[in-house]
Amino acid sequence: MMNMAESGAATDVQDWITSVVREDIRALASYHVPDSSGMIKLDAMENPYALPEAVRREIGDIAASAELNRYPDADARELKGLLRQAMAVPPGMDLLLGNGSDEIIQLLAQVCARPGAVMLGVEPSFVMFPMIAKVCGLRFVGVPLASDFGLDADAVLAAMAQHRPAVSFFAYPNNPTGNLFDADALERIVRNASGLVIIDEAYHPFARASFMARLPEFPNLLVMRTLSKLGLAGLRLGLIAGRPEWLAELDKVRLPYNLNVLTQRVAVHMLRRADILDTQAQAIRDGRARLSAGMSGLAGIQIYPSDANFILFRVPGAERVFEALKRRRILIKKLTGSHPVLRDCLRVTVGTPEENEAFLGALSASLQEVGAGHA
Numbered sequence: 001m002m003n004m005a006e007s008g009a010a011t012d013v014q015d016w017i018t019s020v021v022r023e024d025i026r027a028l029a030s031y032h033v034p035d036s037s038g039m040i041k042l043d044a045m046e047n048p049y050a051l052p053e054a055v056r057r058e059i060g061d062i063a064a065s066a067e068l069n070r071y072p073d074a075d076a077r078e079l080k081g082l083l084r085q086a087m088a089v090p091p092g093m094d095l096l097l098g099n100g101s102d103e104i105i106q107l108l109a110q111v112c113a114r115p116g117a118v119m120l121g122v123e124p125s126f127v128m129f130p131m132i133a134k135v136c137g138l139r140f141v142g143v144p145l146a147s148d149f150g151l152d153a154d155a156v157l158a159a160m161a162q163h164r165p166a167v168s169f170f171a172y173p174n175n176p177t178g179n180l181f182d183a184d185a186l187e188r189i190v191r192n193a194s195g196l197v198i199i200d201e202a203y204h205p206f207a208r209a210s211f212m213a214r215l216p217e218f219p220n221l222l223v224m225r226t227l228s229k230l231g232l233a234g235l236r237l238g239l240i241a242g243r244p245e246w247l248a249e250l251d252k253v254r255l256p257y258n259l260n261v262l263t264q265r266v267a268v269h270m271l272r273r274a275d276i277l278d279t280q281a282q283a284i285r286d287g288r289a290r291l292s293a294g295m296s297g298l299a300g301i302q303i304y305p306s307d308a309n310f311i312l313f314r315v316p317g318a319e320r321v322f323e324a325l326k327r328r329r330i331l332i333k334k335l336t337g338s339h340p341v342l343r344d345c346l347r348v349t350v351g352t353p354e355e356n357e358a359f360l361g362a363l364s365a366s367l368q369e370v371g372a373g374h375a
């Protein structure tokens with residue numbers, strides 16, 4: 001048998017890929033990030049506010065003086081100290097940092113991926129949980145949420161008894177639904193879980209409910225946070241807090257310089273000026289209340305309560321409403337089609353007051369347009 005180069009098939013890259021790349025990877029679709037140029041961008045839970053001019057200049061100085069010829073501090077000691085304070089990590093608990101919390105989800109999956117291992121989550125929730133599970137060779141078990149998107153603790157515990165997951169993820173508040181699960185239901189799950197439980201508090205700045213202080217109560221719990229939704233999505237900095245014994249296992253898989261020099265130094269600077277991000281988070285919470293009030297006034301849509309920086313809503317003809325908004329240069333997230341219970345659902349991120357107004361106006365016009373086309 002000739003090899004592919006000899007057979008003249010070297011130009012057929014697909015044959016090479018078929019013979020080299022894992023079959024399950026070939027079957028996956030990569031995470032799609034839509035083009036947002038020229039749009040009002042309300043699709044990705046970003047903080048819409050820029051940093052004050054003076055702070056931007058300080059960051060410029062930091063970049064100018066950073067030693068880019070040197071590897072970063074592999075342990076990020078200074079940054080960890082500041083994060084420990086800012087996130088109120090309880091005494092005795094440690095921190096591990098990642099290039100975004102996405103990377104930490106991957107570390108968790110990698111260390112738990114014994115042959116046949118299962119990752120459990122709820123559905124619908126953060127799409128990276130099942131995606132990372134698959135890539136790392138874990139079987140993902142998704143337990144449906146209740147019809148109001150609440151946590152069905154009995155269903156979760158039954159699934160845990162059946163599948164014995166090594167690791168389970170709960171986003172608190174949940175994405176894409178925006179709600180905070182009942183804390184007692186979550187506690188019952190952690191207490192009776194078959195394995196490690198991760199509470200993903202990416203939206204903590206907008207919810208102010210947390211399991212962080214309760215880490216010492218549970219030997220199988222870790223709490224994950226990120227600076228992304230707080231206003232530093234571009235820096236890529238996530239963290240996980242918990243017992244040093246767990247984090248030591250994760251640290252073996254972490255690449256030594258996963259946090260670059262600029263991320264570390266700029267994050268240190270921003271944590272010293274945490275008041276700026278806190279003020280912006282407050283403005284986002286205020287914006288959420290006004291956006292939600294404005295949306296409630298529109299006929300034909302159902303909005304879901306949110307403790308996050310986005311609002312999930314249901315509207316008949318969601319697909320066409322999404323396209324009509326896009327024609328008005330407003331990009332939100334289309335969820336309809338991604339999961340049966342998200343049928344006719346769209347998700348809008350809270351923007352600046354001006355962006356929220358623009359969205360409300362465009363939504364109202366789009367509803368009329370679609371409604372008229374529908375009749």
Ligand SMILES: *Cc1c(COP(=O)(O)O)cnc(C)c1O
Pocket residue numbers: 045099100101102103126171174175200202225226227228233236237238
């Ligand atoms: C956005 C999000 C993250 C990812 O955050 P990064 O730190 O930017 O990687 C993690 N979990 C949930 C639930 C999210 O919505």
